[in-house]
């Protein structure tokens with residue numbers, strides 16, 4: 001998490017996997033000749049992806065580097081996507097998922113891994129680039145057929161569109177991101193009340209972990225409406241004011257996490273649906289004490305590269 005002040009009244013937060021240093025060069029996607037030249041460019045680089053895993057090495061060095069290979073392997077890639085320009089170097093994502101493990105190791109390299117395992121060790125720019133590549137290629141692999149007529153689709157515009165190949169249909173599909181809200185709720189109270197926040201525990205979490213509540217935005221909902229619905233469905237707590245803080249790309253596989261702080265108008269907890277096995281109001285002192293003694297299986301907070309942790313840390317900074 002980095003924090004800068006763009007103006008005196010604004011805080012601009014940037015979370016892991018969000019880095020603007022790559023120029024996405026959107027207008028270039030419309031020029032097939034330019035894309036051909038970019039692929040053959042002497043400085044062209046590509047980010048290999050294999051079955052949702054990224055190729056990473058050098059994690060033991062002081063500056064872990066995501067490997068970016070030359071273009072000679074592109075003949076073996078099932079899909080190639082133009083990601084953008086890193087100064088004068090065109091950058092692509094290349095999907096080797098159709099090779100088996102032995103083939104991909106021989107051809108591309110050893111060290112494909114889940115980005116979430118190594119993201120915290122990578123630089124901001126590397127983590128964002130690998131997440132972008134992973135997200136784009138996941139979308140391609142899962143949109144090979146037209147959602148309207150079932151015909152095959154074909155990649156266009158440097159991989160930023162798939163068009164149906166049925167001449168009577170030609171339906172275009174665009175890379176998809178699923179918006180999800182994530183929210184830290186504090187209780188009504190006002191001055192003098194000890195600061196507390198609502199955290200919940202899913203049965204899928206690591207032992208002892210509690211986190212902010214989250215859920216996908218449904219069609220026809222505003223994000224604020226989703227916050228209120230999800231918190232009520234999961235915990236029985238009713239939410240009043242909702243304040244946006246920051247968002248985080250989370251292409252695992254295809255989400256955008258939109259982070260809020262909110263204030264409840266009720267405090268009784270009733271677990272309505274089956275998403276949480278527990279939800280509680282935690283005091284800021286409890287969270288600070290847990291951090292001070294070291295997090296373990298009896299209690300821990302979400303991983304440090306997540307927006308859930310960010311929402312908690314900002315709240316502790318403001319209220320703790």
Ligand SMILES: [Zn+2]
Pocket residue numbers: 146147148149150151164165166169170171
């Ligand atoms: Zn179609």
